[in-house]
Amino acid sequence: MPIPPCAPDRVRRVACIGAGVIGGGWVAHFLARGYDVTAWDPAPDAETKLRRLVDAAWPALEQIGLAEGASPDRLTLAATLEEAVADAEFVQESAPEKLELKRSLLAQLDAAAPAGVVIASSTSGYPMTDMQTEATDPGRLLVGHPFNPPYLIPLVEVAGGEKTDPAAVEWASAFYKAAAKSVITMDRELPGFIANRLQEALWREALHMVANGEATVKDIDDSITEGPGLRWAFMGPCLTFALAGGDGGMGHMLDHFGPSLKSPWTRLEAPELDDSLRTAMVDGCDEAAAGRSIAQLVAERDQGVINVLRATGRLPEQRNEGGDK
Missing domain, CATH: 1.10.1040.10 (N-(1-d-carboxylethyl)-l-norvaline Dehydrogenase; domain 2)
Incomplete structure:
Protein backbone atom coordinates (compact mmCIF):
# COMPACT_ATOMS: atom_id res chain seq x y z
CA MET A 1 0.00 0.00 0.00
CA PRO A 2 1.44 3.43 -0.96
CA ILE A 3 1.75 6.10 1.73
CA PRO A 4 -1.63 7.88 2.19
CA PRO A 5 -1.65 11.19 0.31
CA CYS A 6 -2.25 13.29 3.43
CA ALA A 7 -1.98 13.12 7.19
CA PRO A 8 -5.08 11.90 9.10
CA ASP A 9 -5.74 15.35 10.58
CA ARG A 10 -5.38 17.06 7.19
CA VAL A 11 -8.19 15.23 5.41
CA ARG A 12 -10.74 17.61 3.92
CA ARG A 13 -12.78 15.48 1.48
CA VAL A 14 -14.46 12.20 2.35
CA ALA A 15 -16.37 9.86 0.05
CA CYS A 16 -19.32 7.92 1.47
CA ILE A 17 -20.38 4.94 -0.64
CA GLY A 18 -23.87 3.79 0.25
CA ALA A 19 -26.37 6.29 1.63
CA GLY A 20 -28.80 4.25 3.69
CA VAL A 21 -29.27 4.54 7.44
CA ILE A 22 -25.59 3.90 8.28
CA GLY A 23 -24.06 5.53 5.22
CA GLY A 24 -26.33 8.53 5.59
CA GLY A 25 -25.41 8.74 9.27
CA TRP A 26 -21.74 8.85 8.31
CA VAL A 27 -22.50 11.62 5.81
CA ALA A 28 -24.20 13.68 8.52
CA HIS A 29 -21.29 13.12 10.91
CA PHE A 30 -18.60 14.11 8.44
CA LEU A 31 -20.55 17.18 7.34
CA ALA A 32 -20.95 18.25 10.97
CA ARG A 33 -17.20 17.93 11.47
CA GLY A 34 -16.56 20.34 8.60
CA TYR A 35 -15.58 17.92 5.84
CA ASP A 36 -16.56 18.13 2.19
CA VAL A 37 -18.50 14.95 1.49
CA THR A 38 -19.19 13.25 -1.81
CA ALA A 39 -21.76 10.48 -1.63
CA TRP A 40 -22.88 7.81 -4.05
CA ASP A 41 -25.69 5.29 -3.89
CA PRO A 42 -27.23 3.42 -6.85
CA ALA A 43 -30.84 3.83 -5.63
CA PRO A 44 -32.81 6.23 -7.86
CA ASP A 45 -34.18 8.16 -4.87
CA ALA A 46 -30.92 8.14 -2.92
CA GLU A 47 -30.31 11.89 -3.01
CA THR A 48 -33.78 12.77 -1.77
CA LYS A 49 -33.58 10.29 1.11
CA LEU A 50 -30.04 11.29 2.03
CA ARG A 51 -30.73 15.01 2.17
CA ARG A 52 -33.84 14.29 4.24
CA LEU A 53 -31.75 12.23 6.67
CA VAL A 54 -29.13 14.98 6.98
CA ASP A 55 -31.81 17.62 7.55
CA ALA A 56 -33.41 15.46 10.26
CA ALA A 57 -30.05 14.90 11.99
CA TRP A 58 -28.85 18.51 11.81
CA PRO A 59 -30.73 19.88 14.88
CA ALA A 60 -29.12 17.19 17.04
CA LEU A 61 -25.72 17.96 15.53
CA GLU A 62 -26.19 21.67 16.25
CA GLN A 63 -26.76 20.79 19.91
CA ILE A 64 -23.50 18.86 20.01
CA GLY A 65 -21.67 21.71 18.34
CA LEU A 66 -20.65 22.04 14.72
CA ALA A 67 -17.09 22.34 13.53
CA GLU A 68 -16.08 25.59 11.87
CA GLY A 69 -17.51 25.76 8.35
CA ALA A 70 -19.79 22.77 8.83
CA SER A 71 -22.77 22.85 6.48
CA PRO A 72 -25.14 20.49 4.64
CA ASP A 73 -24.21 22.53 1.56
CA ARG A 74 -20.85 20.76 1.53
CA LEU A 75 -22.57 17.56 0.41
CA THR A 76 -22.28 16.53 -3.22
CA LEU A 77 -24.04 13.56 -4.82
CA ALA A 78 -21.96 11.83 -7.49
CA ALA A 79 -23.43 10.19 -10.56
CA THR A 80 -20.99 7.28 -10.47
CA LEU A 81 -18.87 5.44 -7.96
CA GLU A 82 -15.74 6.50 -9.83
CA GLU A 83 -16.73 10.16 -9.66
CA ALA A 84 -17.45 9.88 -5.94
CA VAL A 85 -13.93 8.72 -5.04
CA ALA A 86 -11.95 10.55 -7.71
CA ASP A 87 -10.56 13.16 -5.31
CA ALA A 88 -11.38 11.50 -1.98
CA GLU A 89 -8.83 11.49 0.84
CA PHE A 90 -10.75 8.82 2.76
CA VAL A 91 -13.52 6.42 1.71
CA GLN A 92 -16.25 5.00 3.96
CA GLU A 93 -18.21 2.12 2.42
CA SER A 94 -21.65 1.34 3.86
CA ALA A 95 -23.31 -0.99 1.38
CA PRO A 96 -25.86 -3.67 2.37
CA GLU A 97 -24.51 -6.57 4.44
CA LYS A 98 -24.02 -9.11 1.64
CA LEU A 99 -20.57 -10.66 1.39
CA GLU A 100 -20.35 -10.99 -2.41
CA LEU A 101 -21.57 -7.41 -2.80
CA LYS A 102 -18.97 -6.19 -0.32
CA ARG A 103 -16.19 -8.06 -2.11
CA SER A 104 -17.12 -6.70 -5.51
CA LEU A 105 -17.72 -3.15 -4.29
CA LEU A 106 -14.47 -2.95 -2.34
CA ALA A 107 -12.60 -4.18 -5.42
CA GLN A 108 -14.25 -1.45 -7.50
CA LEU A 109 -13.38 1.18 -4.90
CA ASP A 110 -9.80 -0.06 -4.78
CA ALA A 111 -9.56 0.29 -8.56
CA ALA A 112 -11.09 3.78 -8.61
CA ALA A 113 -9.75 5.57 -5.53
CA PRO A 114 -6.44 7.48 -5.65
CA ALA A 115 -3.39 5.46 -4.68
CA GLY A 116 -2.83 5.21 -0.95
CA VAL A 117 -6.27 6.43 0.10
CA VAL A 118 -7.61 4.26 2.93
CA ILE A 119 -10.94 2.54 2.31
CA ALA A 120 -13.01 1.50 5.35
CA SER A 121 -16.07 -0.73 5.47
CA SER A 122 -18.94 -0.18 7.89
CA THR A 123 -19.68 -3.91 7.94
CA SER A 124 -21.35 -5.02 11.14
CA GLY A 125 -19.81 -8.48 11.21
CA TYR A 126 -17.76 -9.65 8.22
CA PRO A 127 -13.99 -9.94 8.79
CA MET A 128 -12.01 -7.84 6.30
CA THR A 129 -10.05 -10.97 5.34
CA ASP A 130 -13.26 -12.32 3.80
CA MET A 131 -14.03 -9.05 1.98
CA GLN A 132 -10.65 -8.02 0.52
CA THR A 133 -10.18 -11.12 -1.65
CA GLU A 134 -10.83 -9.43 -5.03
CA ALA A 135 -8.94 -6.17 -4.49
CA THR A 136 -5.66 -5.41 -6.25
CA ASP A 137 -4.36 -3.45 -3.25
CA PRO A 138 -5.97 -5.13 -0.21
CA GLY A 139 -3.44 -3.44 2.05
CA ARG A 140 -5.53 -0.28 2.27
CA LEU A 141 -8.82 -2.02 3.04
CA LEU A 142 -10.01 -2.26 6.65
CA VAL A 143 -13.09 -2.25 8.85
CA GLY A 144 -14.38 0.97 10.41
CA HIS A 145 -17.47 -0.32 12.22
CA PRO A 146 -19.77 2.41 13.62
CA PHE A 147 -22.88 2.30 15.77
CA ASN A 148 -26.22 3.71 14.76
CA PRO A 149 -26.58 6.62 14.45
CA PRO A 150 -22.95 7.28 13.46
CA TYR A 151 -23.47 11.04 13.86
CA LEU A 152 -24.19 10.64 17.59
CA ILE A 153 -22.73 7.38 18.92
CA PRO A 154 -18.98 8.00 19.32
CA LEU A 155 -17.70 4.43 18.96
CA VAL A 156 -15.96 3.08 15.86
CA GLU A 157 -14.11 -0.26 15.87
CA VAL A 158 -11.12 -0.43 13.53
CA ALA A 159 -9.73 -3.77 12.35
CA GLY A 160 -7.60 -4.93 9.46
CA GLY A 161 -7.65 -8.20 7.56
CA GLU A 162 -4.83 -10.65 6.88
CA LYS A 163 -3.67 -8.56 3.92
CA THR A 164 -4.26 -5.12 5.47
CA ASP A 165 -1.17 -2.99 5.97
CA PRO A 166 -0.80 -2.19 9.71
CA ALA A 167 0.07 1.37 8.68
CA ALA A 168 -3.41 1.71 7.16
CA VAL A 169 -5.01 0.62 10.46
CA GLU A 170 -2.89 3.13 12.36
CA TRP A 171 -3.75 5.88 9.87
CA ALA A 172 -7.49 5.13 9.98
CA SER A 173 -7.56 5.12 13.78
CA ALA A 174 -5.86 8.51 13.82
CA PHE A 175 -8.28 9.83 11.19
CA TYR A 176 -11.38 8.73 13.10
CA LYS A 177 -10.02 10.36 16.26
CA ALA A 178 -9.43 13.58 14.31
CA ALA A 179 -13.05 13.25 13.12
CA ALA A 180 -14.25 13.23 16.76
CA LYS A 181 -14.89 9.50 17.11
CA SER A 182 -14.03 7.24 20.04
CA VAL A 183 -11.83 4.51 18.58
CA ILE A 184 -11.12 0.91 19.55
CA THR A 185 -8.23 -0.37 17.43
CA MET A 186 -8.43 -4.16 17.40
CA ASP A 187 -5.21 -6.14 17.14
CA ARG A 188 -6.95 -9.13 15.56
CA GLU A 189 -10.07 -10.01 13.60
CA LEU A 190 -13.13 -11.14 15.50
CA PRO A 191 -16.43 -11.86 13.71
CA GLY A 192 -18.92 -9.27 14.94
CA PHE A 193 -16.05 -7.31 16.51
CA ILE A 194 -16.43 -6.45 20.21
CA ARG A 292 -45.16 7.37 17.42
CA SER A 293 -43.72 7.34 13.91
CA ILE A 294 -40.21 6.16 13.10
CA ALA A 295 -39.19 9.80 12.56
CA GLN A 296 -40.52 10.72 16.01
CA LEU A 297 -38.71 7.78 17.61
CA VAL A 298 -35.46 8.73 15.86
CA ALA A 299 -35.78 12.29 17.19
CA GLU A 300 -36.43 10.96 20.71
CA ARG A 301 -33.45 8.61 20.45
CA ASP A 302 -31.14 11.38 19.25
CA GLN A 303 -32.20 13.71 22.04
CA GLY A 304 -31.83 10.92 24.57
CA VAL A 305 -28.27 10.19 23.44
CA ILE A 306 -27.40 13.88 23.65
CA ASN A 307 -28.89 14.10 27.15
CA VAL A 308 -26.89 11.08 28.34
CA LEU A 309 -23.65 12.35 26.75
CA ARG A 310 -24.17 15.73 28.38
CA ALA A 311 -25.22 14.29 31.75
CA THR A 312 -22.12 12.07 31.87
CA GLY A 313 -19.77 14.91 31.04
CA ARG A 314 -18.94 13.85 27.50
CA LEU A 315 -20.50 17.00 26.04
CA PRO A 316 -20.14 20.55 27.38
CA GLU A 317 -23.26 22.15 28.80
CA GLN A 318 -23.17 24.91 26.23
CA ARG A 319 -21.69 25.28 22.79
CA ASN A 320 -21.22 28.33 20.63
CA GLU A 321 -23.89 28.34 17.97
CA GLY A 322 -22.52 27.23 14.62
CA GLY A 323 -18.98 26.52 15.82
CA ASP A 324 -16.74 24.72 18.26
CA LYS A 325 -16.51 25.90 21.80
Whole structure:
Protein backbone atom coordinates (compact mmCIF):
# COMPACT_ATOMS: atom_id res chain seq x y z
CA MET A 1 0.00 0.00 0.00
CA PRO A 2 1.44 3.43 -0.96
CA ILE A 3 1.75 6.10 1.73
CA PRO A 4 -1.63 7.88 2.19
CA PRO A 5 -1.65 11.19 0.31
CA CYS A 6 -2.25 13.29 3.43
CA ALA A 7 -1.98 13.12 7.19
CA PRO A 8 -5.08 11.90 9.10
CA ASP A 9 -5.74 15.35 10.58
CA ARG A 10 -5.38 17.06 7.19
CA VAL A 11 -8.19 15.23 5.41
CA ARG A 12 -10.74 17.61 3.92
CA ARG A 13 -12.78 15.48 1.48
CA VAL A 14 -14.46 12.20 2.35
CA ALA A 15 -16.37 9.86 0.05
CA CYS A 16 -19.32 7.92 1.47
CA ILE A 17 -20.38 4.94 -0.64
CA GLY A 18 -23.87 3.79 0.25
CA ALA A 19 -26.37 6.29 1.63
CA GLY A 20 -28.80 4.25 3.69
CA VAL A 21 -29.27 4.54 7.44
CA ILE A 22 -25.59 3.90 8.28
CA GLY A 23 -24.06 5.53 5.22
CA GLY A 24 -26.33 8.53 5.59
CA GLY A 25 -25.41 8.74 9.27
CA TRP A 26 -21.74 8.85 8.31
CA VAL A 27 -22.50 11.62 5.81
CA ALA A 28 -24.20 13.68 8.52
CA HIS A 29 -21.29 13.12 10.91
CA PHE A 30 -18.60 14.11 8.44
CA LEU A 31 -20.55 17.18 7.34
CA ALA A 32 -20.95 18.25 10.97
CA ARG A 33 -17.20 17.93 11.47
CA GLY A 34 -16.56 20.34 8.60
CA TYR A 35 -15.58 17.92 5.84
CA ASP A 36 -16.56 18.13 2.19
CA VAL A 37 -18.50 14.95 1.49
CA THR A 38 -19.19 13.25 -1.81
CA ALA A 39 -21.76 10.48 -1.63
CA TRP A 40 -22.88 7.81 -4.05
CA ASP A 41 -25.69 5.29 -3.89
CA PRO A 42 -27.23 3.42 -6.85
CA ALA A 43 -30.84 3.83 -5.63
CA PRO A 44 -32.81 6.23 -7.86
CA ASP A 45 -34.18 8.16 -4.87
CA ALA A 46 -30.92 8.14 -2.92
CA GLU A 47 -30.31 11.89 -3.01
CA THR A 48 -33.78 12.77 -1.77
CA LYS A 49 -33.58 10.29 1.11
CA LEU A 50 -30.04 11.29 2.03
CA ARG A 51 -30.73 15.01 2.17
CA ARG A 52 -33.84 14.29 4.24
CA LEU A 53 -31.75 12.23 6.67
CA VAL A 54 -29.13 14.98 6.98
CA ASP A 55 -31.81 17.62 7.55
CA ALA A 56 -33.41 15.46 10.26
CA ALA A 57 -30.05 14.90 11.99
CA TRP A 58 -28.85 18.51 11.81
CA PRO A 59 -30.73 19.88 14.88
CA ALA A 60 -29.12 17.19 17.04
CA LEU A 61 -25.72 17.96 15.53
CA GLU A 62 -26.19 21.67 16.25
CA GLN A 63 -26.76 20.79 19.91
CA ILE A 64 -23.50 18.86 20.01
CA GLY A 65 -21.67 21.71 18.34
CA LEU A 66 -20.65 22.04 14.72
CA ALA A 67 -17.09 22.34 13.53
CA GLU A 68 -16.08 25.59 11.87
CA GLY A 69 -17.51 25.76 8.35
CA ALA A 70 -19.79 22.77 8.83
CA SER A 71 -22.77 22.85 6.48
CA PRO A 72 -25.14 20.49 4.64
CA ASP A 73 -24.21 22.53 1.56
CA ARG A 74 -20.85 20.76 1.53
CA LEU A 75 -22.57 17.56 0.41
CA THR A 76 -22.28 16.53 -3.22
CA LEU A 77 -24.04 13.56 -4.82
CA ALA A 78 -21.96 11.83 -7.49
CA ALA A 79 -23.43 10.19 -10.56
CA THR A 80 -20.99 7.28 -10.47
CA LEU A 81 -18.87 5.44 -7.96
CA GLU A 82 -15.74 6.50 -9.83
CA GLU A 83 -16.73 10.16 -9.66
CA ALA A 84 -17.45 9.88 -5.94
CA VAL A 85 -13.93 8.72 -5.04
CA ALA A 86 -11.95 10.55 -7.71
CA ASP A 87 -10.56 13.16 -5.31
CA ALA A 88 -11.38 11.50 -1.98
CA GLU A 89 -8.83 11.49 0.84
CA PHE A 90 -10.75 8.82 2.76
CA VAL A 91 -13.52 6.42 1.71
CA GLN A 92 -16.25 5.00 3.96
CA GLU A 93 -18.21 2.12 2.42
CA SER A 94 -21.65 1.34 3.86
CA ALA A 95 -23.31 -0.99 1.38
CA PRO A 96 -25.86 -3.67 2.37
CA GLU A 97 -24.51 -6.57 4.44
CA LYS A 98 -24.02 -9.11 1.64
CA LEU A 99 -20.57 -10.66 1.39
CA GLU A 100 -20.35 -10.99 -2.41
CA LEU A 101 -21.57 -7.41 -2.80
CA LYS A 102 -18.97 -6.19 -0.32
CA ARG A 103 -16.19 -8.06 -2.11
CA SER A 104 -17.12 -6.70 -5.51
CA LEU A 105 -17.72 -3.15 -4.29
CA LEU A 106 -14.47 -2.95 -2.34
CA ALA A 107 -12.60 -4.18 -5.42
CA GLN A 108 -14.25 -1.45 -7.50
CA LEU A 109 -13.38 1.18 -4.90
CA ASP A 110 -9.80 -0.06 -4.78
CA ALA A 111 -9.56 0.29 -8.56
CA ALA A 112 -11.09 3.78 -8.61
CA ALA A 113 -9.75 5.57 -5.53
CA PRO A 114 -6.44 7.48 -5.65
CA ALA A 115 -3.39 5.46 -4.68
CA GLY A 116 -2.83 5.21 -0.95
CA VAL A 117 -6.27 6.43 0.10
CA VAL A 118 -7.61 4.26 2.93
CA ILE A 119 -10.94 2.54 2.31
CA ALA A 120 -13.01 1.50 5.35
CA SER A 121 -16.07 -0.73 5.47
CA SER A 122 -18.94 -0.18 7.89
CA THR A 123 -19.68 -3.91 7.94
CA SER A 124 -21.35 -5.02 11.14
CA GLY A 125 -19.81 -8.48 11.21
CA TYR A 126 -17.76 -9.65 8.22
CA PRO A 127 -13.99 -9.94 8.79
CA MET A 128 -12.01 -7.84 6.30
CA THR A 129 -10.05 -10.97 5.34
CA ASP A 130 -13.26 -12.32 3.80
CA MET A 131 -14.03 -9.05 1.98
CA GLN A 132 -10.65 -8.02 0.52
CA THR A 133 -10.18 -11.12 -1.65
CA GLU A 134 -10.83 -9.43 -5.03
CA ALA A 135 -8.94 -6.17 -4.49
CA THR A 136 -5.66 -5.41 -6.25
CA ASP A 137 -4.36 -3.45 -3.25
CA PRO A 138 -5.97 -5.13 -0.21
CA GLY A 139 -3.44 -3.44 2.05
CA ARG A 140 -5.53 -0.28 2.27
CA LEU A 141 -8.82 -2.02 3.04
CA LEU A 142 -10.01 -2.26 6.65
CA VAL A 143 -13.09 -2.25 8.85
CA GLY A 144 -14.38 0.97 10.41
CA HIS A 145 -17.47 -0.32 12.22
CA PRO A 146 -19.77 2.41 13.62
CA PHE A 147 -22.88 2.30 15.77
CA ASN A 148 -26.22 3.71 14.76
CA PRO A 149 -26.58 6.62 14.45
CA PRO A 150 -22.95 7.28 13.46
CA TYR A 151 -23.47 11.04 13.86
CA LEU A 152 -24.19 10.64 17.59
CA ILE A 153 -22.73 7.38 18.92
CA PRO A 154 -18.98 8.00 19.32
CA LEU A 155 -17.70 4.43 18.96
CA VAL A 156 -15.96 3.08 15.86
CA GLU A 157 -14.11 -0.26 15.87
CA VAL A 158 -11.12 -0.43 13.53
CA ALA A 159 -9.73 -3.77 12.35
CA GLY A 160 -7.60 -4.93 9.46
CA GLY A 161 -7.65 -8.20 7.56
CA GLU A 162 -4.83 -10.65 6.88
CA LYS A 163 -3.67 -8.56 3.92
CA THR A 164 -4.26 -5.12 5.47
CA ASP A 165 -1.17 -2.99 5.97
CA PRO A 166 -0.80 -2.19 9.71
CA ALA A 167 0.07 1.37 8.68
CA ALA A 168 -3.41 1.71 7.16
CA VAL A 169 -5.01 0.62 10.46
CA GLU A 170 -2.89 3.13 12.36
CA TRP A 171 -3.75 5.88 9.87
CA ALA A 172 -7.49 5.13 9.98
CA SER A 173 -7.56 5.12 13.78
CA ALA A 174 -5.86 8.51 13.82
CA PHE A 175 -8.28 9.83 11.19
CA TYR A 176 -11.38 8.73 13.10
CA LYS A 177 -10.02 10.36 16.26
CA ALA A 178 -9.43 13.58 14.31
CA ALA A 179 -13.05 13.25 13.12
CA ALA A 180 -14.25 13.23 16.76
CA LYS A 181 -14.89 9.50 17.11
CA SER A 182 -14.03 7.24 20.04
CA VAL A 183 -11.83 4.51 18.58
CA ILE A 184 -11.12 0.91 19.55
CA THR A 185 -8.23 -0.37 17.43
CA MET A 186 -8.43 -4.16 17.40
CA ASP A 187 -5.21 -6.14 17.14
CA ARG A 188 -6.95 -9.13 15.56
CA GLU A 189 -10.07 -10.01 13.60
CA LEU A 190 -13.13 -11.14 15.50
CA PRO A 191 -16.43 -11.86 13.71
CA GLY A 192 -18.92 -9.27 14.94
CA PHE A 193 -16.05 -7.31 16.51
CA ILE A 194 -16.43 -6.45 20.21
CA ALA A 195 -19.55 -4.38 20.81
CA ASN A 196 -21.75 -6.27 18.36
CA ARG A 197 -20.89 -9.60 19.97
CA LEU A 198 -21.96 -8.25 23.35
CA GLN A 199 -25.06 -6.65 21.89
CA GLU A 200 -25.94 -9.85 20.01
CA ALA A 201 -25.82 -11.93 23.20
CA LEU A 202 -28.39 -9.64 24.81
CA TRP A 203 -30.51 -9.65 21.65
CA ARG A 204 -30.60 -13.45 21.43
CA GLU A 205 -31.66 -13.79 25.04
CA ALA A 206 -34.42 -11.22 24.42
CA LEU A 207 -35.69 -13.26 21.47
CA HIS A 208 -35.77 -16.40 23.60
CA MET A 209 -37.83 -14.62 26.28
CA VAL A 210 -40.38 -13.40 23.75
CA ALA A 211 -40.51 -16.75 21.96
CA ASN A 212 -41.16 -18.55 25.25
CA GLY A 213 -43.70 -16.03 26.54
CA GLU A 214 -41.39 -15.13 29.44
CA ALA A 215 -41.38 -11.36 28.85
CA THR A 216 -42.88 -8.79 26.51
CA VAL A 217 -40.91 -6.47 24.24
CA LYS A 218 -41.71 -3.60 26.60
CA ASP A 219 -40.60 -5.59 29.65
CA ILE A 220 -37.26 -6.29 27.99
CA ASP A 221 -36.65 -2.70 26.91
CA ASP A 222 -37.69 -1.33 30.31
CA SER A 223 -35.39 -3.80 32.07
CA ILE A 224 -32.43 -2.15 30.33
CA THR A 225 -33.44 1.52 30.21
CA GLU A 226 -34.56 1.47 33.87
CA GLY A 227 -31.84 -0.91 35.03
CA PRO A 228 -28.30 -1.73 33.88
CA GLY A 229 -28.50 0.60 30.88
CA LEU A 230 -28.32 3.55 33.28
CA ARG A 231 -24.97 2.28 34.55
CA TRP A 232 -23.70 1.28 31.13
CA ALA A 233 -24.01 4.89 29.96
CA PHE A 234 -20.83 5.69 31.87
CA MET A 235 -19.37 2.40 33.14
CA GLY A 236 -19.05 -0.88 31.28
CA PRO A 237 -20.26 -4.29 32.48
CA CYS A 238 -16.86 -5.40 33.80
CA LEU A 239 -16.29 -2.44 36.11
CA THR A 240 -19.98 -2.51 37.08
CA PHE A 241 -19.65 -6.14 38.18
CA ALA A 242 -16.40 -5.34 39.99
CA LEU A 243 -18.32 -2.88 42.18
CA ALA A 244 -20.68 -5.72 43.12
CA GLY A 245 -17.73 -7.23 44.96
CA GLY A 246 -17.51 -4.29 47.35
CA ASP A 247 -14.02 -3.54 48.66
CA GLY A 248 -12.89 -6.91 47.31
CA GLY A 249 -13.63 -5.81 43.78
CA MET A 250 -13.78 -8.23 40.87
CA GLY A 251 -11.95 -10.97 42.78
CA HIS A 252 -14.59 -11.09 45.52
CA MET A 253 -17.41 -10.79 42.99
CA LEU A 254 -16.13 -13.79 41.05
CA ASP A 255 -15.64 -15.84 44.21
CA HIS A 256 -19.13 -14.97 45.41
CA PHE A 257 -21.12 -15.09 42.18
CA GLY A 258 -18.94 -17.44 40.14
CA PRO A 259 -21.09 -20.52 40.84
CA SER A 260 -24.07 -18.78 39.17
CA LEU A 261 -22.21 -19.03 35.86
CA LYS A 262 -23.34 -22.67 35.86
CA SER A 263 -26.98 -21.63 36.32
CA PRO A 264 -29.23 -21.66 33.24
CA TRP A 265 -29.60 -17.88 33.07
CA THR A 266 -28.79 -17.41 29.41
CA ARG A 267 -29.25 -19.27 26.14
CA LEU A 268 -26.72 -17.94 23.64
CA GLU A 269 -27.94 -20.01 20.69
CA ALA A 270 -30.50 -18.02 18.74
CA PRO A 271 -34.09 -19.29 18.76
CA GLU A 272 -35.79 -20.23 15.51
CA LEU A 273 -37.06 -17.01 13.95
CA ASP A 274 -40.39 -18.45 12.86
CA ASP A 275 -43.51 -16.51 11.85
CA SER A 276 -44.86 -16.56 15.40
CA LEU A 277 -41.72 -15.00 16.91
CA ARG A 278 -41.43 -12.47 14.10
CA THR A 279 -45.05 -11.40 14.60
CA ALA A 280 -44.57 -11.15 18.37
CA MET A 281 -41.52 -8.91 17.93
CA VAL A 282 -43.15 -6.67 15.33
CA ASP A 283 -46.41 -6.35 17.28
CA GLY A 284 -44.52 -5.75 20.51
CA CYS A 285 -42.53 -2.91 18.98
CA ASP A 286 -45.68 -1.39 17.51
CA GLU A 287 -47.28 -1.49 20.95
CA ALA A 288 -44.18 0.02 22.56
CA ALA A 289 -44.10 2.81 19.97
CA ALA A 290 -47.61 3.81 21.09
CA GLY A 291 -48.46 5.55 17.83
CA ARG A 292 -45.16 7.37 17.42
CA SER A 293 -43.72 7.34 13.91
CA ILE A 294 -40.21 6.16 13.10
CA ALA A 295 -39.19 9.80 12.56
CA GLN A 296 -40.52 10.72 16.01
CA LEU A 297 -38.71 7.78 17.61
CA VAL A 298 -35.46 8.73 15.86
CA ALA A 299 -35.78 12.29 17.19
CA GLU A 300 -36.43 10.96 20.71
CA ARG A 301 -33.45 8.61 20.45
CA ASP A 302 -31.14 11.38 19.25
CA GLN A 303 -32.20 13.71 22.04
CA GLY A 304 -31.83 10.92 24.57
CA VAL A 305 -28.27 10.19 23.44
CA ILE A 306 -27.40 13.88 23.65
CA ASN A 307 -28.89 14.10 27.15
CA VAL A 308 -26.89 11.08 28.34
CA LEU A 309 -23.65 12.35 26.75
CA ARG A 310 -24.17 15.73 28.38
CA ALA A 311 -25.22 14.29 31.75
CA THR A 312 -22.12 12.07 31.87
CA GLY A 313 -19.77 14.91 31.04
CA ARG A 314 -18.94 13.85 27.50
CA LEU A 315 -20.50 17.00 26.04
CA PRO A 316 -20.14 20.55 27.38
CA GLU A 317 -23.26 22.15 28.80
CA GLN A 318 -23.17 24.91 26.23
CA ARG A 319 -21.69 25.28 22.79
CA ASN A 320 -21.22 28.33 20.63
CA GLU A 321 -23.89 28.34 17.97
CA GLY A 322 -22.52 27.23 14.62
CA GLY A 323 -18.98 26.52 15.82
CA ASP A 324 -16.74 24.72 18.26
CA LYS A 325 -16.51 25.90 21.80
